[in-house]
């Protein structure tokens with residue numbers, strides 16, 4: 001990895017001039033909070049040398065100009081909920097926290113858009129849209145803790161992606177500071193546009209390697225007033241998963257189709273303190289949400305969903321109550337009760353291959369000494385595999401995780417899939433990105449990175465080896 005200029009006293013002085021004395025941090029007991037994001041393995045933590053909390057795009061631009069002059073690395077941090085080690089300053093240097101850019105600037109009801117600074121919490125802008133009778137459809141399970149800039153940088157998915165798409169489908173335009181310190185506006189609030197490269201889309205999902213997003217114009221949708229939630233419980237994994245194509249073909253247009261394997265059903269029920277969940281011992285849960293603008297069509301659509309579930313072998317079909325959604329939202333946190341160190345993976349395959357992929361992973365998992373758990377946004381082919389270290393030694397854990405990943409990723413690519421459906425590559429999957437990405441595609445990504453960030457100061461050690 002490239003050698004970077006350490007952050008000297010002289011650099012600290014200049015940073016202090018830019019952000020003000022209260023917003024530069026150098027004390028170890030403060031910096032310690034930035035050494036990890038949602039990574040649980042201390043071997044992967046990394047301390048920054050300093051952190052800044054700028055107020056606006058102008059200060060961010062000045063920080064990046066300074067980083068280019070001196071050659072120190074900058075890692076952007078929003079909510080720090082990355083599951084790909086994206087916000088960890090793996091090369092040391094400076095962490096730049098987005099927390100002060102937290103204003104909702106405009107909500108236009110007739111134009112159905114809102115303009116927000118990048119440090120607004122996702123749940124706050126969702127709430128603000130709802131208050132105006134509108135919907136911001138990006139909905140990662142971490143919405144209480146993550147910031148919209150982090151969602152844009154990772155192209156977050158979440159619980160409503162089947163119907164509304166992922167974060168990039170909710171964006172008209174962004175304001176960004178380039179790695180060399182220019183403030184640029186990309187995109188426009190237009191329904192259609194064929195005016196040159198779609199640069200706002202290039203930046204979305206670039207994981208802080210091509211620029212720091214400071215502002216976004218987000219699309220809002222009409223808020224459907226009616227909905228129902230169905231819980232289909234399966235006791236055979238193949239039947240649970242084969243219902244997905246049937247459901248999608250039935251013309252229902254579900255908002256969510258979520259899957260929890262039985263270890264999650266038990267783990268999340270225990271975590272949430274629910275003692276009488278149906279089929280606790282042997283059930284796999286599929287939660288289906290359907291939204292509608294017309295109350296009178298709810299019954300017939302619910303009937304169709306139930307018929308599809310029953311025809312595909314569901315052991316029981318019930319109305320899903322808030323407990324089931326609470327369990328689904330707590331999948332990630334419930335794992336912390338089982339194992340101090342765990343690894344959450346995120347792969348995506350074509351929807352029609354999700355059943356065989358999950359079966360393959362569960363079969364492969366039997367050859368390893370760790371517990372393998374799966375939850376999935378099955379309606380969009382995106383699954384999360386969690387491996388629990390328990391009391392395994394570091395050596396045994398590393399060796400087995402590596403072998404498991406080689407197998408699972410090779411299978412994923414053979415099935416037409418990719419390494420990440422919504423969490424991104426971060427630092428965690430850097431080596432696999434090099435290995436599995438077709439050469440032409442990887443070369444193009446590296447060419448773009450080198451052109452935009454000639455001194456590789458922005459988020460080095462993430463996404464691609466630049």
Ligand SMILES: Cc1cc2nc3c(=O)[nH]c(=O)nc-3n(C[C@H](O)[C@H](O)[C@H](O)COP(=O)(O)OP(=O)(O)OC[C@H]3O[C@@H](n4cnc5c(N)ncnc54)[C@H](O)[C@@H]3O)c2cc1C
Nearest residue numbers: 078079080081082086141147149150153156157208213422
């Ligand atoms: C409990 C839990 C549930 C989750 N559920 C989901 C889910 O349903 N769907 C999903 O997609 N993800 C989910 N995640 C993963 C995570 O929440 C997302 O990746 C989220 O988008 C990260 O946002 P953040 O604000 O925490 O960003 P951070 O973790 O701070 O940063 C993520 C990456 O983006 C970069 N970055 C951050 N802000 C900016 C910016 N303004 N400009 C440029 N780059 C920036 C960082 O450098 C880093 O590489 C979950 C995580 C947890 C812990």
